[in-house]
Structures are given as C-alpha cells and as structure tokens.
Amino acid sequence: MIRTARPDEVERLISIEQAAALRFLDHGHPGLAAAAPAAPDVYRALLYGRRTLVATDGLDQPVGFAITEKLDRTEWLCELSVHPDHGRRGIGGALLAAVVGSALARGCDNVGLSTFREVPFNAPFYARHGFVEAPLDRVAPPLARRFMDEVPAGIDPLERVLMVRMLRPRTSPTAVHDAACPIASQQKRATVR
C-alpha cells in the first residue's frame, strides 16, 4: 500500500535509505554507500515542506519511500528509495505511479529528477517508466539549478542526467504525449512483439 509518511517514521526512512545506498557499492560509487546517515532532526528538517509517500508491507511498516517537492509546474522527485529486501517487486514503480498521481492532483504537468546515467537502477529504471533526458539548457532555470545542487560532492556532473516525464491529463489526446516524449518513442530498447 502507498500512503503519506507519518512524522514518527523518520528513523525508519533513514534506515531504508542506508540499506538502499549500499547498492551503489557494486556500481562505482562506494562513497555514496558509506555516507553517514543524517540525524533524525536533520532529516525531519529536510522533509519539511516536501511530500513523502511510503510504500508499506503487510504490517503497515514502510519498506520504500518517495520524497517530492513542487517546483512551479514540476513535481520534483528528490529521492526514491526501496529497501533491497523488498526490491525487484515493482515497489519503486508503484511509488513512481503514486508520485505521478499526486503531481497531477496538485497542478503539475511533469515530474522531474536527477540521477546517475549509468547506474542500472537509476536512469535506465526511470527510462522504463517513461522518463526521458532533458538537456540542462532546455529546462526551466529552477530545474537546472536543482540538478546542480543534487550532484554529489566529488562527482562529475556529466555522470548525472536530468530526466523528465511529461504528464498527460486524462482528457488530452495521445498526440500531446507522443510530442512531449519523442526520444522515448525512438528508444525502443527491447524487441516489442
């Protein structure tokens, strides 16, 4: 199930983030895996003014979360983490779908994020969920600034990519979607039958 995080769940979110970050050990970014966790008060301050959705297990305990912030008409995905013990079951995708739903509900027409180009569970994952690369010089300045803010210390910005998924309100024709995502429709990685 997906619901809004409760204030007393911050420690649980921190531990999910820690566990999820370990996956970077195998993908060239050990520094991210080894980073010390934020203190709960600091983390709580980061969540202030942002929306945090959690995916829960059968006991209503969070196993993954998505943190978003509204930047004008963009729902910016600040973070998406799923505990690896609950990985590979579509929970990340379900959280993304919930983010899309809440974005439309609060008047956003796209979801944006920054992530690593080459890490398999980063850009390729988002591409499978309809995100396409947006060049920095073609997005609104607040998004380009947020992209630069999110480049981890010591990482080359070229390793990162800004991705956007245009949202189509239910009544619009598909032509709007296809026009907004021309790269995605060319990018058919797998053979489609």
Place this chain on the structure above:
Amino acid sequence: MPKAYWIAHVDVRDPERYKDYVATAKPAFERYGARFLARGGAYQAMEGTGRGRNVVIEFPSMQAATDCYNCAEYQAAKAIRQTVADAEMVIVEGYEA
C-alpha cells in the same frame, strides 16, 4: 492436444493509454479462448532485469494462441501498446509429460 501460453513481461509507460490497448485486445482474447493465469499481479523478479507487469495467458492450442496474436483486432491493439509500453512476449507450447 497441448495448450499454449503467452508469457509477457511489460513496462507500461502510460497506464491510461495502456487501458485502451487492453480494451481493444479484449474481443480477440474472447474469440480465441484466452484464459488469464497471471495478469499484472504481485511479483518478484528473482533473476534478470524484470519488468513491472507480468502476464500469462492460456490458450486451448498453439494454433489458437498464434491466430489470436495475428488477428486484426490484436494487431490493432498491439499498435497502441507499442506506443506506451516496452515488452517481451513469447508463445510457448504447454508441456505434456
């Protein structure tokens, strides 16, 4: 005569438009005796990349399974699906010991 199965792994990029695919394909499935054994339910990707929607459809025969895929309604539905989803799909004959 052995049954046959469509096994599909799909990443759906536009769930709203995907519903149009499902609706357009429905008459074809009904005509060829399709029975859904798995249809986007909870899953765990044990090996390999894994995709978000996994579907298994049983047909009364290999002929029915391939005829369904090749019929005009399904090809029209497939054209919709291909604009909003990435998929692998195989048709495999059932095992009879």
